[in-house]
Amino acid sequence: MSTTLPRIVGKLPPENVRDRRGQPEDASTSVSIRKFSEVVRELEVDRIDLIKINIEGGEFDLLPHMMSDPMTTEIxxxxxxxxxxxxxxxxxxxxxxxxxSETHKCDWCYTFVWENQSR
Structure with missing residues (x-):
């Protein structure tokens, strides 16, 4: 099954982007989004000991996407x-x-700080 992933254009706040003179500068970046499982397969990764996810809210999109692929059970x-x-x-x-919890168990949890799930 093929999934079309969106093209994302991000705009950084001006206070985060400066030109050579230190003045705020408008900046945008285009990125291609790829499936996690495709990247893992492309890199020929057969096992992942640890994946650490701290992506400022993106975890709510990434984790369901990852769990939709059986390879997540190998992490x-x-x-x-x-x-x-x-x-x-x-x-x-x-x-x-x-x-x-269908594939992993909670080893430790500091709710909304850090938690670890292992298989």
């Missing part, structure tokens, strides 16, 4: 920092952890 440890500034963060976190 020994998943460490994730869930972020609360995302709308419905608590509800989405519960759903992700419920699905993840």
């Amino acid at each position: 020994d440890n998943i460490q994730v920092q869930f972020h609360t500034f995302i709308k419905r963060a608590k509800k989405m976190r519960r759903a992700i952890l419920k699905k993840l």
Whole structure:
């Protein structure tokens, strides 16, 4: 099954981008989004001991995507920092952890700080 992933154009806040004179500068970046499983296969990774995810809210998109592929069961440890500034963060976190519990167990958890799931 083929999935079309969106093309993302991000714009950095002016206070984060400076020209050579130190003045704020408008900047945007185009990136291609690829499936996690395709990248893993392309790199010929046959085992992942630890994946550490701290992507400022992106975990709510990445983890369901990763769990939709059987290769996630081959990741020994998943460490994730869930972020609360995302709308419905608590509800989405519960759903992700419920699905993840089918293949992994919680070793430790500092809710919305860091947690580790292992298989």
